[in-house]
Amino acid sequence: MIQPNSELIIDYELVRNNIQLIRKKISPSSKFMAIVKSNAYGHDLNTTAKALNESVDGFGVVRLEEAIHLREQSDLPILMMQGVYSTEAYDELKKNEIWTTLHSLAQIPLAHQYVDDLVFWIKINTGMNRLGLQFSELDKCKSFIKKSNVLMTHLACADNPDDELNQIQFSKFDEAWKHTGQSLLRSVVNSAGSINFPEQSHDWSRVGIGMYGGLSDMPELKTAMTFRSQIIGFQDLKIGERIGYGGRIKTSRETKLAIVYCGYADGFPQPAMDGTNVRINNHIATVMGRVSMDLISIDVTDNPNCAIGDWCEFWSPDLPINPIAQKNNLISYELMTKISPRVQRHYINV
Numbered sequence: 001m002i003q004p005n006s007e008l009i010i011d012y013e014l015v016r017n018n019i020q021l022i023r024k025k026i027s028p029s030s031k032f033m034a035i036v037k038s039n040a041y042g043h044d045l046n047t048t049a050k051a052l053n054e055s056v057d058g059f060g061v062v063r064l065e066e067a068i069h070l071r072e073q074s075d076l077p078i079l080m081m082q083g084v085y086s087t088e089a090y091d092e093l094k095k096n097e098i099w100t101t102l103h104s105l106a107q108i109p110l111a112h113q114y115v116d117d118l119v120f121w122i123k124i125n126t127g128m129n130r131l132g133l134q135f136s137e138l139d140k141c142k143s144f145i146k147k148s149n150v151l152m153t154h155l156a157c158a159d160n161p162d163d164e165l166n167q168i169q170f171s172k173f174d175e176a177w178k179h180t181g182q183s184l185l186r187s188v189v190n191s192a193g194s195i196n197f198p199e200q201s202h203d204w205s206r207v208g209i210g211m212y213g214g215l216s217d218m219p220e221l222k223t224a225m226t227f228r229s230q231i232i233g234f235q236d237l238k239i240g241e242r243i244g245y246g247g248r249i250k251t252s253r254e255t256k257l258a259i260v261y262c263g264y265a266d267g268f269p270q271p272a273m274d275g276t277n278v279r280i281n282n283h284i285a286t287v288m289g290r291v292s293m294d295l296i297s298i299d300v301t302d303n304p305n306c307a308i309g310d311w312c313e314f315w316s317p318d319l320p321i322n323p324i325a326q327k328n329n330l331i332s333y334e335l336m337t338k339i340s341p342r343v344q345r346h347y348i349n350v
């Protein structure tokens with residue numbers, strides 16, 4: 001074995017396939033904005049932009065550096081989804097033709113100086129109560145209400161289609177759009193919204209997690225990242241032995257334990273419970289004992305034919321990330337964005 005390492009392998013062909021599957025759900029006239037905030041949900045902004053440039057209609061980010069970086073690689077529309085707050089930032093947007101968001105009245109004095117220079121997405125609060133103008137505030141941004149701009153909102157419960165808040169948000173949005181004279185383009189749905197409410201996909205869908213395969217509502221989407229590391233040791237345990245920090249679990253049978261070269265400092269979740277699935281040589285095995293900073297212990301008693309240097313997958317196209325997240329009361333978004341810099345990256349099918 002050469003020096004072992006934890007690895008993150010990203011297959012962009014899978015991301016593009018996921019995009020095609022989601023596109024089939026939404027209205028054919030809805031444009032597809034690939035949300036690539038937070039380093040493309042841990043999938044590397046640069047490589048993702050390169051790999052997706054021909055497959056999407058625009059990119060959405062939340063940091064100015066991300067937007068400027070993207071502009072060096074792509075001529076597609078780029079939206080700053082959380083707005084900007086200084087003259088310098090607005091000047092950068094203008095110079096780089098980057099779209100921005102108006103979500104609060106406090107932004108108006110500065111934003112107004114750029115009303116003729118930039119595309120603005122007017123974000124209204126329809127019930128999530130995070131960012132967004134109140135309906136009654138729309139009259140104070142009349143100069144922004146024009147055909148080239150977009151009226152947007154964000155859904156709080158799109159992943160739970162039965163939640164009554166969805167319909168409340170749709171009807172508030174509709175009311176606001178009518179109030180603006182129906183002149184603005186519209187954008188409502190994120191990934192879960194695209195799947196559960198395709199009729200709300202309007203002019204722009206803003207899709208993040210679904211592209212990367214982390215959406216539980218659509219299991220046919222493939223987890224595009226493989227997070228894995230290698231076995232560096234074994235322990236053969238008798239009945240009644242305790243494992244790892246705190247000795248939180250005790251063997252109830254003779255147990256073969258594989259020790260894997262990866263820990264929470266690589267981005268594997270520290271709270272991972274006993275029984276969390278991993279995959280070794282095409283067999284499922286399970287976490288046993290508390291996750292350490294640099295090591296994870298795995299019960300391989302049922303598949304003892306593994307060896308030092310064999311790979312242990314934590315999630316991959318063959319071991320979907322969502323069940324792993326759900327088992328541990330976590331979300332796929334967090335798992336994807338927390339893979340640490342020391343994990344070696346490999347990008348395929350860019």
Ligand SMILES: *Cc1c(COP(=O)(O)O)cnc(C)c1O
Binds near residue numbers: 035191192
């Ligand atoms: C992150 C984000 C999205 C994408 O959400 P997903 O659930 O990842 O599809 C869409 N719109 C806004 C405003 C966001 O912040």
